[in-house]
Amino acid sequence: MSTLFLAQAQQEASRAEVLADDPWWLVLLKVVVLFAFGVVMTLFMINWERKVVARMQHRVGPNRVGPGGWLQSLADGLKLAFVEEIIPDGADRKVYWLAPVISSTTAFVGFAVLPFGPKVTIFGEETYLQLVDLPVGVLVVLACSAVGVYGIVLGGWASGSPYPLLGALRSAAQVISYEIAMGLSLVAVILYAQSLSTGDIVDAQQNGWFALLLFPSFVIFVIAMVGETNRAPFDLPEAESELVGGFHTEYSSLKFALFFLAEYVNMVVLSGFAATLFLGGYMAPWPISAIGDGYFNTGWWPVLWFLVKMLAFLFFYIWLRGTLPRFRYDQFMRLGWKVLVPVSLAWVVLIAGVRALRTDGNVGSTEIVIFGGAAVLLIVLLTLLIPERKVEVTDRIPLAGSGFPVPPADLEVPEKTPRQLALEKAERKRKRLAKAGAASTTSSSASADKEGSDDGDA
Amino acid sequence: MSSMVLAQAAGEVSTGEAVTFWILGPAALAGGLGMIFSRSAVHSALWLVLSMLSLGVLYMVQSAPFLGFTQIIVYTGAVMMLFLFALMMAGRENADSVVEVLRGQRVLAALFGIGFAGLLVAGVTRALTNVTPAPQLDPNSPTGGGAGGLGRLIFTDYLFGFELTAILLIVAALAGIVLATRDRRNEGAKKTQKELVEARFRGEYKRKTPFPGPGVFATSNSVATPALLPDGRVAPESLSDLIESTTAAQLIAKHERLAVAAEDAKRAEQAKALVSGSSGREGSPGEEEAK
Numbered sequence: 088m089s090t091l092f093l094a095q096a097q098q099e100a101s102r103a104e105v106l107a108d109d110p111w112w113l114v115l116l117k118v119v120v121l122f123a124f125g126v127v128m129t130l131f132m133i134n135w136e137r138k139v140v141a142r143m144q145h146r147v148g149p150n151r152v153g154p155g156g157w158l159q160s161l162a163d164g165l166k167l168a169f170v171e172e173i174i175p176d177g178a179d180r181k182v183y184w185l186a187p188v189i190s191s192t193t194a195f196v197g198f199a200v201l202p203f204g205p206k207v208t209i210f211g212e213e214t215y216l217q218l219v220d221l222p223v224g225v226l227v228v229l230a231c232s233a234v235g236v237y238g239i240v241l242g243g244w245a246s247g248s249p250y251p252l253l254g255a256l257r258s259a260a261q262v263i264s265y266e267i268a269m270g271l272s273l274v275a276v277i278l279y280a281q282s283l284s285t286g287d288i289v290d291a292q293q294n295g296w297f298a299l300l301l302f303p304s305f306v307i308f309v310i311a312m313v314g315e316t317n318r319a320p321f322d323l324p325e326a327e328s329e330l331v332g333g334f335h336t337e338y339s340s341l342k343f344a345l346f347f348l349a350e351y352v353n354m355v356v357l358s359g360f361a362a363t364l365f366l367g368g369y370m371a372p373w374p375i376s377a378i379g380d381g382y383f384n385t386g387w388w389p390v391l392w393f394l395v396k397m398l399a400f401l402f403f404y405i406w407l408r409g410t411l412p413r414f415r416y417d418q419f420m421r422l423g424w425k426v427l428v429p430v431s432l433a434w435v436v437l438i439a440g441v442r443a444l445r446t447d448g449n450v451g452s453t454e455i456v457i458f459g460g461a462a463v464l465l466i467v468l469l470t471l472l473i474p475e476r477k478v479e480v481t482d483r484i485p486l487a488g489s490g491f492p493v494p495p496a497d498l499e500v501p502e503k504t505p506r507q508l509a510l511e512k513a514e515r516k517r518k519r520l521a522k523a524g525a526a527s528t529t530s531s532s533a534s535a536d537k538e539g540s541d542d543g544d545a
Numbered sequence: 546m547s548s549m550v551l552a553q554a555a556g557e558v559s560t561g562e563a564v565t566f567w568i569l570g571p572a573a574l575a576g577g578l579g580m581i582f583s584r585s586a587v588h589s590a591l592w593l594v595l596s597m598l599s600l601g602v603l604y605m606v607q608s609a610p611f612l613g614f615t616q617i618i619v620y621t622g623a624v625m626m627l628f629l630f631a632l633m634m635a636g637r638e639n640a641d642s643v644v645e646v647l648r649g650q651r652v653l654a655a656l657f658g659i660g661f662a663g664l665l666v667a668g669v670t671r672a673l674t675n676v677t678p679a680p681q682l683d684p685n686s687p688t689g690g691g692a693g694g695l696g697r698l699i700f701t702d703y704l705f706g707f708e709l710t711a712i713l714l715i716v717a718a719l720a721g722i723v724l725a726t727r728d729r730r731n732e733g734a735k736k737t738q739k740e741l742v743e744a745r746f747r748g749e750y751k752r753k754t755p756f757p758g759p760g761v762f763a764t765s766n767s768v769a770t771p772a773l774l775p776d777g778r779v780a781p782e783s784l785s786d787l788i789e790s791t792t793a794a795q796l797i798a799k800h801e802r803l804a805v806a807a808e809d810a811k812r813a814e815q816a817k818a819l820v821s822g823s824s825g826r827e828g829s830p831g832e833e834e835a836k
Binding site: 182191221222225227229230233234236237240241243244252256259260262263266270277283322 | 553585587588591592596610611615617618621622623626629630633634645691692
């Protein structure tokens with residue numbers, strides 16, 4: 088496979104070389120389009136999120152501004168630009184200014200390495216729909232999210248207020264933990280694609296998506312992706328029920344808008360990244376890719392598939408937010424360090440082992456499946472030998488050190504209350520009296536009448 | 546492309562590389578100086594970040610993109626973030642104190658620093674003069690200067706050094722955990738909730754119960770609002786020492802005023818009773834209180 092690629096590279100110019108030969112106006116055009124795409128997607132996402140979450144909660148959602156309410160976010164954005172800016176007294180002004188700038192610029196840089204489509208012709212110039220193809224494209228996205236967190240952390244610190252500081256601390260810990268899980272989930276993809284370049288990873292998925300081949304990696308990546316973008320259920324840095332607004336509590340006006348923009352652009356970039364790594368990037372999904380000998384994989388069509396896959400991930404983000412409650416902080420950390428990291432490490436070892444066996448050991452797939460299955464069965468059987476943990480049975484009741492009386496453990500609760508018993512007794516007595524009265528009706532009827540008339544008078 | 550490679554192999558520097566160097570070199574230097582001279586610890590950390598980013602981009606310009614991005618992800622993204630985390634835990638107002646703890650420390654540190662810098666510059670200069678530059682590796686090929694070539698070198702030629710470094714780091718991490726974790730059975734360990742309750746009832750603390758919470762009025766749910774005792778006085782335990790409570794001051798003043806008024810009314814009543822036996826009860830204490 089790799090020799091085939093090398094041969095191709097020698098025949099025609101590689102992706103990186105074609106992109107390096109772009110004239111300056113084409114590069115500028117791509118940059119402007121990517122920037123506009125990020126902003127428009129943010130405006131669209133805010134509306135879409137509000138509408139979808141509203142539908143999930145049996146509400147209507149924004150429906151006033153523009154056709155179907157789709158211009159609501161634009162109106163909100165314009166308003167934010169003209170809102171008075173309030174900078175807290177205790178703020179560290181320079182860092183306070185720097186934080187949203189770092190956040191939003193790094194968010195946009197990630198777009199540069201995402202391949203939107205294959206070779207096309209723009210104004211007579213042959214090029215790929217990608218700004219730049221670096222040999223380490225995957226790392227660019229990781230680096231952007233790593234540096235982007237500085238915006239959140241510094242913003243929280245520079246506000247000079249306790250809640251933002253707590254949000255910043257959470258964010259720092261969160262990103263360090265989840266970046267490890269994310270990096271490990273990428274290792275399997277890089278092993279199979281044998282390249283760190285995003286374009287090569289898309290090419291390597293021609294025969295099958297990595298989401299199916301490397302399913303555990305896919306799951307871990309998606310979880311880590313949500314953790315990296317600070318979205319529900321992992322939105323601890325801005326947990327509004329605990330920290331007011333988290334790191335951006337003290338931000339207003341355009342700086343707040345920049346944080347908002349950064350969050351949504353990050354979501355879009357990581358969704359596109361996930362589609363590139365695991366869902367075959369811009370290539371058409373299977374039944375469509377077979378039509379017309381791959382016609383739908385040429386020209387401008389792939390942009391459509393890429394956008395569809397990206398929007399699927401974005402919808403998943405919204406769906407999560409509409410469904411799951413926020414994690415508690417310790418649960419979140421436990422998930423990251425005790426579940427995601429060990430599972431991805433074990434998975435990487437497994438993948439590397441299988442690959443080594445297949446390439447160096449000349450072991451076929453069937454043998455791997457048979458011996459692997461036998462090993463799993465053996466492990467399952469061995470676990471049966473582990474003795475069960477004994478549950479301690481104690482009758483002791485903890486008294487917490489006080490002499491306060493507590494009911495005995497074998498206390499029997501009576502089925503009927505004393506009042507119920509008394510009432511039943513009275514009822515029985517009344518019935519007995521009535522029976523006795525019926526026996527002597529004739530003798531005492533006159534006096535009973537007299538009593539009744541007395542009652543009526545009263 | 547190939548001409549550029551040849552030019553670099555001959556030890557020449559392309560214009561783009563020179564321009565980048567003269568922009569990023571001063572930036573890195575400024576970062577280093579800013580780190581040393583800024584008063585706030587967080588500002589120092591930020592200057593260091595600038596230095597590291599400049600270095601990362603310099604690596605990329607010299608056809609080592611993998612190294613450059615790893616520098617940014619690992620050092621800027623993880624190590625410096627941990628640093629910032631620790632600094633923020635320490636609190637916001639952590640400017641350096643100007644007082645010298647060890648006498649003569651600064652002078653000695655400056656002397657040794659200058660000496661070390663001199664040695665380093667001399668050593669590097671000697672090592673780098675009259676050197677034939679190594680042929681450039683192609684970062685795009687898997688065996689070149691990218692992850693593939695680096696991985697091959699690490700796991701073949703330099704395996705021993707790599708493993709030793711790994712062991713050292715793991716031992717250091719373990720030692721850090723051991724030092725930082727307080728043993729549950731030790732004296733200084735943090736008590737669990739249950740142990741705390743038992744200790745309270747054994748009389749190891751002044752109060753058996755926790756402090757009363759703040760009072761919640763219809764007008765306020767602030768921590769500064771005190772709880773009231775049955776007779777209307779402010780419960781002193783419900784107030785924090787740290788928070789200045791205007792509400793409490795007002796309540797205390799009001800209570801004192803009422804007490805004085807009640808005292809006055811009582812005295813007036815006694816005087817009246819003395820003067821006119823059992824004449825009447827016009828000056829009731831309720832009227833005074835209403836004021």
